[in-house]
Amino acid sequence: MKTNIKEIAKITGFSTTTISRYFNHPEKLSEKTGRKIKAVITKYGFVPNELARGLRSKRKNLVAIILKKEHESFLSFPYFSVFSNQVLKTLSGEKIYTITTFEESDKKPHMTYRSFVQKNLVDGFIVMGMAENDKRIKFLLDQNENFVTVGRNHSSDNYTWVDCDNVQGGFLATNHLVKKGCQRILFFGGFLESCDTKMRLQGYRNALEENNIKFRRNYVYPGDFTGMIMQNPEDNFERFADLKTLIINQRIEGVFAVSDVAAIGLIKMLKHMKIKIPVVGFDDVSLARIYEPTLTTIRQPIEKIAEKVATKLIQKINGESPQSEMVKVELIERESSNIS
Amino acid sequence: MKTNIKEIAKITGFSTTTISRYFNHPEKLSEKTGRKIKAVITKYGFVPNELARGLRSKRKNLVAIILKKEHESFLSFPYFSVFSNQVLKTLSGEKIYTITTFEESDKKPHMTYRSFVQKNLVDGFIVMGMAENDKRIKFLLDQNENFVTVGRNHSSDNYTWVDCDNVQGGFLATNHLVKKGCQRILFFGGFLESCDTKMRLQGYRNALEENNIKFRRNYVYPGDFTGMIMQNPEDNFERFADLKTLIINQRIEGVFAVSDVAAIGLIKMLKHMKIKIPVVGFDDVSLARIYEPTLTTIRQPIEKIAEKVATKLIQKINGESPQSEMVKVELIERESSNIS
DNA sequence: TTGTAGGCGTTATCAA
């Protein structure tokens, strides 16, 4: 049933070398030989053993996405689903397969990478959830491994990244709220350690400044609410008494949420409080169109980003040096910022 | 940087065999030897080359989930996100990694499996989206490959599956609608070739029968609306003129939708038509709690199913013969079936 | 308890 190169060689009458060449350097074969081999290979459905091939040639046709442990529910985020979908599609088109897994719990972030590198199982990595001074980046650079990141940090000139214009996104969202007449605008959600959040916050500040509104630190309410929102949207509002107090006492007039999921969580709470103020999200995942009110949000082209990341990773694996790239974001105006 | 077993052997003064045994049969080493090896291994962060190990020992610690091409947006379905998340978690706990990919487009469904088998890259498969006479199952059985399916078909006694009680789910949903006073109940969504859909339809029929309501074939409106609903919820209602006509002319009084996503799509359309009738979904994904109205639905324990699938696959890989298993479903009553 | 030697299936090198 399972053939190997030796058998195919015997059947065709050629050497294993020639069969191997059929797959790896077909241009070096005479047309006739190629045809003969093709016939037999097709008949037997022969595909070279990927492990042996990888062991010998170093090229494994396998890449890894290692998700952070603290993002265990990451996979259920709409963002990752869309992203991952497109990455798999692009890579499988090149016969490259993707291992998705989580960081090992009890170790330092980059230890799982270390283990993967030493295992020698993959040709490269896609790194998500960038932080300032990201240990993973340092490690992968040290090891001279192929990788492309989604998002970037300050030391972003020595590796390949793809990112959306988070600063501009934060600006557009906040400016939109100002144009809607809001002055006291809440910045909601996200980890402040996350580079994405930081940049969106910077955009928020830029918009305030441009509109001569004073930035107030206590209007920044970070945190990861996705789990709460995705799992138990209803039963956790009481845990956010301080947030309620903030909104009421400060007479918050508008909200820029760091993601669509966070935006929906907040809108749920506002509904519960019977408060109606404009909310702008970020990402434009499908939820933004499904939820009611539909979300005004900053659209980032997730699939385009995913495709670029995958393509650049392939390039790196092939020994090329792809450029980093920033993609544009866009304000999508829907119902959630049109409070009448 | 990257060490191999030979170097570790040299450093420790033991043979490569002994180092290998440390990983594969540690019980055969003296405690002292084990300690010494451990020290060096830890220091150098040595992990055996997975390819060489797999090539020699046949055990690859790698499994594959191959998604159907026609389910290209599958990954963005809430069901798969949750399922996949739990599978990865369970398997990575056993140091088994998961390759997720799509079937190759231009080939017969099982050809991608054939290619994977011949590549000899993975220890087993998780098979989703079961159909009657599923070619993939036949192929994997023929090849004596390890696999576990999510869902089952009629020839379900010669392979290992995990499934929820779809018939009971269909019954509970439909019966609930009848108790709410509905007689003319629409069965909405799904592929009729899909085993899941078939069984849910069977449950629907059972409930009608038990309540002495005549089954009417034209009340079954199948189809895959997820793409439409997830991508463009608003702009496609016009394409369903026949559905509208059906609902109006037949004075449909309630809807059992084959999934939560389908349910939401239909509710969107009903809202658009200014019709208020009870709708029951299936799955109980997070959307069911986020959407408004919140969905009455049949909860299937997706994470439990995923964990069972992963565990059984590990067992198969280890040479055991795990039993197939059906898990219970449960009616979760929320707003969408309480139309006042 | 530990070591020696051969081979897993492929590809790269070198020679013809």
Add this chain to the structure above:
DNA sequence: TTGATAACGCCTACAA
């Protein structure tokens, strides 16, 4: 254009 041979890094008989 094709072939013989060694090597990739590890594991498993078998031997000691």
